[in-house]
Amino acid sequence: MTVSLQSTFGSAFIGLVASAVLYGVTILQTYLYYRNYPEDSRILKWMVAILWALDTVHLVLCTISVYSVLVLNFNNPPFLNTTTWSMNVQTDFNGLIGIIVECFYARRVWIVSRNMYLTGIILILAVIHFALGIVFTVGSFETVRKDFSNLVWVTSVGLGSAAAADMLIGLSLCYYLSKNRTGFRRTDNLITTLMKYSLTTGFLTGIIACLVVITFGVMPNNFVYVAFFWLLGKCYVNSVLAALNSRESLREKVHPPGSSFLNNVTPSSIQMTRRRPTITVNVETAKTSDSLFVSFSSSCRSQVNGFPKPLPGSPSTQASSVTVPSPIHTTV
Template sequence: MLAVATTLDNTLGALLIGTLIAACLYGLTTLQTYIYFSRSGEDSALLRSLVAFLWILDTVHIVLISHTVYTYTIIDFGNFAALPKPVWSMVAQVIVMGVSDAMVRGIFCHRIYLLSDRNRVLCGINVFLSIILLCQNIYLCTKELELDTGSFSTFVPLFYANMSTGVAADAVIAMTMTWLLMREKSNMNFRRTNHVIHTLVLYSVSTGAFATMVFLGCLISYAVAPHTSIYVAFLTNLSKVFLNSLLAALNSRQAIRAQMAGAADMLSVPHWQGTNDGLDSPKEKMEVPGTLDLAALRTVNSTSSGSDFTTRGEESAV
């Protein structure tokens, strides 16, 4: 394979493009966070606090990226020898990204725990991968601060391991949630319910697919051009893609509940499902974002032979 020559286009240029994309995604994160808080009055204080803290981390992340670009393009302007050396803000933003991603994965793991009827093994696999990825991020960042330019090759295998773990963690989360939802769909013969579950499956797949594609882009670009900054353009946007996926899932709950307005007594598209594990609202049970009250649906399905929900009754809380 021919080596890719190092130029300003694929070093500072790639870093600048990645920062511009990150700024756009930060704007989208801010908009989605505003929409969430305008609709989340019935969510628990803990969930609202987690979303607020994730937005703060995302703000710190974009500030650190901007500092990195400023350092390379203004402070070290014309100093090409400074390009291979890591700036402290570049290392710090990877740690912030790792913490943010771990929190988002933790929320998705909690969803898996509830959807799987509290299957600790299934949830534990996803938690284990998330913890391993966070530890790898912190270890690589601390070691990178000690590196000189010539010794970075020592940590190339660890970098590949870190990216591979990221791909595996996101793919496993998406596949697990998809399998759990499809399992519920196979137990039901209601068209409208299956349509909503199909929508939830699409959200689950897209959540892991976007993050996995960014991880793969980072991994492939580094493998093809390790002496450039092309992979950094992907790396700086990992946490923003993942966070926006979570916020999209949270903000979609109202639209999904509206789809089921004709069967309000038979369906519950809750705010966030939970148990007395620290994620409950003091006034009402917190429920999985964008998911159905699947236990109630299985009961209805076992006692009804219709092809759609037609019974009306007491309005359910959604």
């Protein structure tokens, strides 16, 4: 069988260059995370360290794969019909990254929904993605590259599960966040921002996974699919790091520094008499590593003969709360 260098390791080389660029972004985001969030829990710190290590090893394996063919076996066309051990093993590192990230987002879905079945479906899809990645690796060692068409079903089901999990995560977060709009402009704007972020990250990785499935299904004997597959793991890692590093900016959307009157008084109280409203607004901001909890409590009362009385047409106390999946805790 005639194999084209352009469609095999030419495509892989393009994927390697793009992956190296995204890895540079990973290094920057990892540095910013450890510099800006030293008080995070050990679990989060270890998760970031493990993701960075897996991403590093994955890039090294991809580099070895391309170097082995384009340099060590330069002008050796028969070698194009074989696969290197590094090309086979790199699949599992992408799978490990995928299951860690999908479990991270599954926990976020659980925080906002408390839906056991929805969270369970996402976790099952993540496990299928990882398990079939191992099956693909084993099959790659047992199969010559020209017979990779026998593994199309493995990739289709495995990465199809990953795409389904990613899109389900994005849609679920958007749905439950939209249900928790409070009527407070600043927090509703924050929720809108989180919804856009959830859709962008979920659908980006989902679309890349679909591209891998399509290109491998149509062209299983070249490496066009590899270029997309190598990008998938980098997008997973950067999506988590971006979520963790965005916490401070999200917190400032709720409680910006230097904001005036009702937005930054802790606590603030204004009292007037003779049917003039009494408005009390409490603002307290604290960061945790699990979720963003935003609650609002305001009261609107009038005073008649020195006794408080609810204003006509308005409840004596208005309160609302929303829990959104970002590692901040804010009470307004």
